[in-house]
Amino acid sequence: MTKRQKKFLVRILIAAVLFTAGMLLDGPAAAGLLLVSYAWIGWDILWRAVVNIRHGEVFDENFLMSIATIGALGLGEFSEGAAVMLFYQLGEWFQSYAVARSRHSIAALMDIRPDTAHVERDGKLLTVSPEEVSAGEQILVRPGERVPIDGTVLAGSSFLDTSALTGEALPREVLPGMEIISGCVNQTAPLTIQTSRLFAESTVSRILELVENASGRKARMEGFITRFARWYTPLVVFAALALALLPPLLLGQPFADWIYRALTFLVISCPCALVISVPLSFFGGIGGASRSGVLVKGSNYLEALAQVDTIVFDKTGTLTQGVFQVSEILPAGGASSALLELAAHVEGYSLHPIGASIRKAYGRELDLERVRDLQEIAGQGLQAVFDSRPVLLGNEKLLRSHGVDVPDISAGGTVIYAAVDGVYAGCLRIEDALKPDAVSAVAALRRLGVQKTVMLTGDSQASGEKAAGQLGLDEVWTGLLPADKVNRVEELLDKKVRGKTLAFVGDGINDAPVLARADVGIAMGGLGSDAAIEAADVVLMTDEPSKIAEAIGIARKTVGIARQNIVFAIGIKLLVLCLGALGAANLWEAVFADVGVCVLAVFNAMRAMRTKTAVPADRLQPVPVKD
Amino acid sequence: MKKIVKLRDLECANCAAKMETGIRALPGVESAAVNFMAEKLTVEAPAEQMDAILAQAEKIIHRLEPDVRIQA
Numbered sequence: 001m002t003k004r005q006k007k008f009l010v011r012i013l014i015a016a017v018l019f020t021a022g023m024l025l026d027g028p029a030a031a032g033l034l035l036v037s038y039a040w041i042g043w044d045i046l047w048r049a050v051v052n053i054r055h056g057e058v059f060d061e062n063f064l065m066s067i068a069t070i071g072a073l074g075l076g077e078f079s080e081g082a083a084v085m086l087f088y089q090l091g092e093w094f095q096s097y098a099v100a101r102s103r104h105s106i107a108a109l110m111d112i113r114p115d116t117a118h119v120e121r122d123g124k125l126l127t128v129s130p131e132e133v134s135a136g137e138q139i140l141v142r143p144g145e146r147v148p149i150d151g152t153v154l155a156g157s158s159f160l161d162t163s164a165l166t167g168e169a170l171p172r173e174v175l176p177g178m179e180i181i182s183g184c185v186n187q188t189a190p191l192t193i194q195t196s197r198l199f200a201e202s203t204v205s206r207i208l209e210l211v212e213n214a215s216g217r218k219a220r221m222e223g224f225i226t227r228f229a230r231w232y233t234p235l236v237v238f239a240a241l242a243l244a245l246l247p248p249l250l251l252g253q254p255f256a257d258w259i260y261r262a263l264t265f266l267v268i269s270c271p272c273a274l275v276i277s278v279p280l281s282f283f284g285g286i287g288g289a290s291r292s293g294v295l296v297k298g299s300n301y302l303e304a305l306a307q308v309d310t311i312v313f314d315k316t317g318t319l320t321q322g323v324f325q326v327s328e329i330l331p332a333g334g335a336s337s338a339l340l341e342l343a344a345h346v347e348g349y350s351l352h353p354i355g356a357s358i359r360k361a362y363g364r365e366l367d368l369e370r371v372r373d374l375q376e377i378a379g380q381g382l383q384a385v386f387d388s389r390p391v392l393l394g395n396e397k398l399l400r401s402h403g404v405d406v407p408d409i410s411a412g413g414t415v416i417y418a419a420v421d422g423v424y425a426g427c428l429r430i431e432d433a434l435k436p437d438a439v440s441a442v443a444a445l446r447r448l449g450v451q452k453t454v455m456l457t458g459d460s461q462a463s464g465e466k467a468a469g470q471l472g473l474d475e476v477w478t479g480l481l482p483a484d485k486v487n488r489v490e491e492l493l494d495k496k497v498r499g500k501t502l503a504f505v506g507d508g509i510n511d512a513p514v515l516a517r518a519d520v521g522i523a524m525g526g527l528g529s530d531a532a533i534e535a536a537d538v539v540l541m542t543d544e545p546s547k548i549a550e551a552i553g554i555a556r557k558t559v560g561i562a563r564q565n566i567v568f569a570i571g572i573k574l575l576v577l578c579l580g581a582l583g584a585a586n587l588w589e590a591v592f593a594d595v596g597v598c599v600l601a602v603f604n605a606m607r608a609m610r611t612k613t614a615v616p617a618d619r620l621q622p623v624p625v626k627d
Numbered sequence: 628m629k630k631i632v633k634l635r636d637l638e639c640a641n642c643a644a645k646m647e648t649g650i651r652a653l654p655g656v657e658s659a660a661v662n663f664m665a666e667k668l669t670v671e672a673p674a675e676q677m678d679a680i681l682a683q684a685e686k687i688i689h690r691l692e693p694d695v696r697i698q699a
Contacts, residue, residue, distance in 0.1 A: 004636065004694070048693070055690050061641075096638040103664060216662035216669070226644040276640040283664040 002100065008093050012086070015041035019082050034078040042069060042085040059233045061270045068266035072587055075256055080587040084267060091595035095276060098602040102280055105609065106211065106287040112164045112183040112204050114148035120192075130199040139193050141186045149195045150182050150202040156191040160184040165207070166541040167293035183207065206533065210295055214286045215279060217298025221562055225278045229271040236577070240265035243581060257583065264580030264590040268573050273598035277565040277605045284608030285558025293541035294551040301537040304501045304520045305555035311450055311548070312489055314506035314514075315457035315467060318524055319441075319545060320432040322507075324353045326361035327413060327433055331426035339426045343418060345371050346384050346393045354414060354430050361428075381416070392419040399424070412466040431463065434470060441545035442471045448552055454492065456485045456514075485514050493517070505548060507532065522548060558608045565601040572597045628674040630681065634688065635696040637666045642691040649687040653680055 001009075015037045022033030042065075049062040057063075065088055072081035117130045118140040125140060130148040133139060138154065141147050147160070159171040162184045171187055174180055180193065182204040199205060244262035247253040282299035289296050296302045316322050329336040344362035347355035348371055359366070372385040380401070381394010392398055393416060396406050404419040413431030417424070435441075442453060454475040457464045464478035477488050493502055504511070504518035507525055512535040515521030523536030525543040533539050540547040576593045579585035585593075637643060643663040650659040650668070655676040660669045668688075672680050681699075688695055 002636075052690065057690065092638075099638060099640075099664075103666070212665045213662065213667075215664040216660055216667070226641075229641055229644070272639065272641055275644065279640055279663050 001097065005093065005097055005100070008089075008096075012041060012090055012093060015082075015086055015089075019079075019086055022082070023079060031078050034082045035073075038069065038073070038078075038082040038085055041082075041089050042066075045085065045089070059237060061272070064233075064237065064266045064269050068263045068587075071259060071263045071266075075260060077260075077587070084587050084591045087591045087595045088267075091272075091598050094595075094599055095272065095602065098606065099276070099280065102283060102606060102609075106283065112146070113208060114146040114182065114204065117148040117199075118142070130202075133195055133199060135195050135197050137195050139195060141191045141193060143186055143188055143190065145186055147180055147182050147184050147186060147191075147193070148202075148204075149193075149199050150197055151180065151193040151195040153178050153180060154192045154194050156189050158189040158191050159187045161187055162541075164291075165203075165293060167291060167547075168542055207290070207295060210297055210533070211286060211290050214296055214298050215283050217300045219278075219282055219299040219303040219559075219562075221303065221559070221566070222278050222282070222299065225274055225566065229275050232271050232274075233269050236265055236269035239577075240269070260587075261580055261583055264585055264587055265577060267587060267590040268576055268580065268594055270594060273594070273601045274566065274569045276598070277569065277601035278562050280602060280605035281558055281562040281565060281608045284606055285554060285561075288558075288609045289551060289554045292547070292550060292554065294547060294554065295533070295539040295541065296551070296555075297537050297539070301520055302555045302558055305503065305538065305552055306559040307499060307501045308503045308520060308552055309450055309497065309500040310452040310454070310492060310502040311445060312454045312456060312492060312502065312504045312514075312518065313473075313545075314485075314504075314511055315455055315459060315464060316432060317507040317543075318505055319438045319455065319471065320434050320467060322432060324357040324414075324430050325433045326357055326428055327431040328429035329426070330409065330429070332407075332424050334426070336426075339418060339428070342386055342391060342420070342425070343393055343416065343428055345386055346374070346382050346391060349374065350382070354416065357430055358416070358428060386420075389421055391425075393417075412462050432459075434467060435543070435545060437544050437546040439471055441548060442473065444546060444549035445552070446472075448549055448556075450552075451497075452492075454488075456480055456488055458482075482510065482513065485511070486517055489514055489517050493519075503548075505545070506536075507543075511535070522551070561604055561608045565604055568604075569597050569601055628677055629669065629671045630677055630699075632668040632670070632681070632684075633698040634661070634666045634668055635698060637663060637692065637695050639692060645691055646684075646688050649691075650680075650684045653683050653687075655680055659684075 018033050018037035018040060022030045022037055025033065045062045046066050049060065049066040052060045052062060065085065069081045069085045072084060114130055116127050117133050118125055118127050119133050120138040120140065133149055139149065153174055153176050155176055157175050160174055160180065161171050163169050165183045174191065182202040240262040243265060244259045247258045248255045282302060285302055286296050286299065313319050329340055331339040340362050344359045345366055345368065347358045348366045348368045370387050374382065374384040376382055377394065377398060380398035381392065383392055392402055392404065396417060399406050399417050399419050402419065402422065404422060404424050406417055406424065409415050409427060413429050415427050415429050417427045419425055445453065453473045455464065455468050455473050456477050458480050459478060461478040464476050468476035480488065489504060496502060501519035503520040503522055504514050505522045505524065506515055507523060515523060515535050520538055521536045522538045522540060523532035524540045525532055538551060572593055576585055576590055580590060640663050643661045647659060647661040650656060650670065655672050657671040668684065670680060670684065685697055688697065
């Protein structure tokens, strides 16, 4: 609570005490107390009403409340006049308190801003503010401390807790030579880091700035509410005027009765609950999403996410890991392990990623003494002597040219064939494996009601269609150049259903034009990728496709809350207006409805901030060798 | 030229919307946006008119919410 808010609260309490006293007593003393209470709590409203009228602000809350309460006092309803002013101010206090709390809690929610950095200068370790550290300086991050600036690890091996940035509970290992991101918490051992940029340009600062500015890009709902509020207030005021004057003048009804009813209209004419709850909901949603490792760069994108029914995926690096892996070992009789052992050794000196993936799958130390007479045949593969036997390892051409018949293996990825002693020994399939959570990610999206899932890739038809089949996608387009991808997305956009949106998921670096074209561009791997953060509308800090469904879930919850608030607030106001017009509602009820609705709407909006923390994804496991 | 101004103690979302409309209507203003939750006013206008525009914007802001503290 700020000082101003404290002072205000004290004022309200004093007025409340005076008011209660006035209600409990009788006679002129009571009236006096009520008037004092009214003046105590209402003087600034009355003053502002006068000042603002001079500036031409007629439909100003202050003016309307002043008229309403003075009118009540004029009719002799002292308790109601004071009550209206008291509750109105209480509502105002609560609004400002809730907004301030939301603003502070987002920063705390993210909880990633580091306060200090330990920098090594002239042999001494100084503790300074992170802004004072230059790029290229050496800093020390002790266990339990937050990494203040992006940089490279010079010394120390430790584990980092990235949960504040990614929503992921599983710690990440860091070793010397690795680049690390500010905002993570160092867990086990001290790390000496050479900063690669300034604090202001580090990931932490950029993320906080992004989240803060996100509320600046307004959702369509917010625009609707501000336009609504602009005509709502004048409309209700004119209705109040009509209500006060027409029945008495035209039908000979008593003035007092109808003026009283008109006053209830004036009390309800304030649209504050409506206008404040929508941006508050979206602010909460964006904050909650960022806590899960989903950065949404605008309330409008959050809104668009909620309405996604078509998702277009890039393949490599998005749904697949983007690295070669041995996905299948098909020996021609005999054990897989033997074939793998053979292949790994023959590829022992290979610099090619395929060779590396085979060695990785083998996983054991190589005894390169077993390999002799190694020859590389360009465009075909390797020839060698392994354990004193001649072997061939390469593509179809290699084996066929040596007279070895190669069986027809179903397509997909790259197939490396082997022959021993001139006889076909089997093959290994090297593929870009799907991410461990890719299948469940697509399933989760379907459960959310996504109607169309499409994959776009520059890869071969075989590998593209195979991956799409494994994932259960609706459409797949292969062999695409970057320009083709944009065209495909355009085609899909043309086929869109009204009110629904199309999202594209890619890795930021190569997909900038497509990301821009989609209604919502989602980039993965934001942790460490400036390109991803720049290019996309929504950035997933990790590279897990399962986060997409989570992002959509958060978006829908937020939009739902905002809609609830709108319907609730407008509904209650209309109800009380009708009751007021019919004389079935008094000023107590009117102001209660107004302030109560505001309080409830704000509470509901703050619900948008709460999200469950993410379940950590399974880590990549090497392909098990089957025997 | 783009100028970002911090509006501290901005409490009323309705007023923020009115401020935005009012400032947008000022002569010379190319674009103006009030980010209520972040308490920021972003104004785009020709550099030579910026000071005058900000002075007028301040009047609009204080007319609606006199307690807002403006920090350039």
